[in-house]
Amino acid sequence: MIKVAINGYGTIGKRVADAVAAQPDMEVIGVSKTSVSAEAYIAKERGYPLYIADLSKKPTFEKAGIEVTGDVDAMLKAADVIVDATPGGVGEKNRPIYEKLGKKAIFQGGEDHEVAGFSFNAHANYNEAEGHQFARVVSCNTTGLVRVIHAMDQAFGVERVRAVMVRRGADPDDVKKGPIDAIVLNPASIPSHHGPDLQTVLPHINIVTLAMIVPTTFMHMHSIQMDLKKETTRDEVLKVFENHSRIGLVRKTMGIKSNAQLREYTQDLGRPRTDLWENGVFEESVSILDGKEFYCFQAIHQEADVVPENIDCIRALVGTVKDPEESIRMTNEALGLVA
Numbered sequence: 001m002i003k004v005a006i007n008g009y010g011t012i013g014k015r016v017a018d019a020v021a022a023q024p025d026m027e028v029i030g031v032s033k034t035s036v037s038a039e040a041y042i043a044k045e046r047g048y049p050l051y052i053a054d055l056s057k058k059p060t061f062e063k064a065g066i067e068v069t070g071d072v073d074a075m076l077k078a079a080d081v082i083v084d085a086t087p088g089g090v091g092e093k094n095r096p097i098y099e100k101l102g103k104k105a106i107f108q109g110g111e112d113h114e115v116a117g118f119s120f121n122a123h124a125n126y127n128e129a130e131g132h133q134f135a136r137v138v139s140c141n142t143t144g145l146v147r148v149i150h151a152m153d154q155a156f157g158v159e160r161v162r163a164v165m166v167r168r169g170a171d172p173d174d175v176k177k178g179p180i181d182a183i184v185l186n187p188a189s190i191p192s193h194h195g196p197d198l199q200t201v202l203p204h205i206n207i208v209t210l211a212m213i214v215p216t217t218f219m220h221m222h223s224i225q226m227d228l229k230k231e232t233t234r235d236e237v238l239k240v241f242e243n244h245s246r247i248g249l250v251r252k253t254m255g256i257k258s259n260a261q262l263r264e265y266t267q268d269l270g271r272p273r274t275d276l277w278e279n280g281v282f283e284e285s286v287s288i289l290d291g292k293e294f295y296c297f298q299a300i301h302q303e304a305d306v307v308p309e310n311i312d313c314i315r316a317l318v319g320t321v322k323d324p325e326e327s328i329r330m331t332n333e334a335l336g337l338v339a
C-alpha cells in the first residue's frame, strides 16, 4: 500500500483524500488542517488522522470534538508520497521541507512549473514521472485542455490551437470572491497564461489562449479551435473522444446546453460532491470544417478534473504501475468513472 499524506485539506485536498481511500493500492495516512472548520469535521467523519502545523492549537481542536493525531511533520515523515493541496504559493514554501525529508511530493496548478520542475498529465506524460521527486498536476483548465489537445494530436496531428476560456468566478463555497455582476477580462492582454501552462506538458503545441471570468461557480466553459495536420471527419473525431476514458460526450439528445444542466445531470448520476472528473465535450459542438479545422465547446469542472490525475501521478512517481493505461483504468474503476 502506498502511504499518502494530504497536506491542505480544502477543495482539492478533501477530494484527493477520498479518491486515495478508494484505491486498492493506496491509503490515507493523514490530512492536515490549519484551523477548526467544517472540513475538519468531515476529516473526522471519514476517519482520516488529522494533523496540524501548530500544536498549540490542539486544545481548540479537541474542545470542538476533533482529535488531533500529531503535528504535520510527523505526518510528512510517515508518508511515501505527499499531495500538497495548499493554496497557490504555499506549496513553494513547503518544497524545502519535503526536500529535507527526502519525500516525493505532488504540487497543484496554483504553483509555478518551476516549483516541481515537472508538470504532469496521465494521458500525456505518465512515463516521464519516474525518477522525479516532485511533480505538479497542472491546473483544472490546463488539464482540460491537455486531455483534448493531446488526444487530437495523437490521432490527427495538431498544427495550432486557439482557445477561449470562460472561467467560473469562484468555487461554490468561496463567499469572498466575485464577480457577482460583471464579465472580467482575465487578463485583458493576450495571451492568457493557459497556453504557456499547457506547453509545460505538451511543449511542441502552438497555442494561443484568451480568458475571461464570469459570475458562476460551477465549471469553466472552453471554446476551442484547432488546425489539424491530417484531414478527418466529425465521426472520426467523435470516435476519438468516445474512446478516451476522461473525455465524456454530452450527447445532443440529452438537451444539455449549459453548466447548470450538466451540474444537475452529474448530481442525478449520484457522483460524490457532484464531481465531473472528465471533460464534458458537447457532442453537438464538435465540428470539422474543410477537413482540417476543428471546433468544440467543453465544460470543465474545476474542483474535480485534477483529482484522478493526482491519483495517477502518485503511482507514476512511486513507479509501482508502469503502464499509464493500467493506472488510469485502476483510478477510474475505483472512482466509478465509467467511460
Ligand code: NAD
Pocket: 007, 008, 009, 010, 011, 012, 013, 032, 033, 034, 035, 039, 053, 085, 086, 087, 088, 089, 090, 108, 109, 110, 111, 138, 139, 140, 171, 302, 303, 306
Ligand atoms: P483551498 O483554499 O480550498 O484549500 C487549501 C487548504 O489548505 C485549506 O484546507 C487550508 O486550510 C489549507 N492551508 C492553508 N495554508 C496552509 C498551510 N500553510 N499549510 C497547510 N495547509 C494549509 O484551496 P484549493 O482550491 O483546494 O486549491 C489548492 C491548490 O489546488 C491550489 O494550488 C489551486 O490553485 C489548485 N487548484 C484549485 C482548483 C479549484 O478550482 N479550487 C482547481 C485546480 C487546482
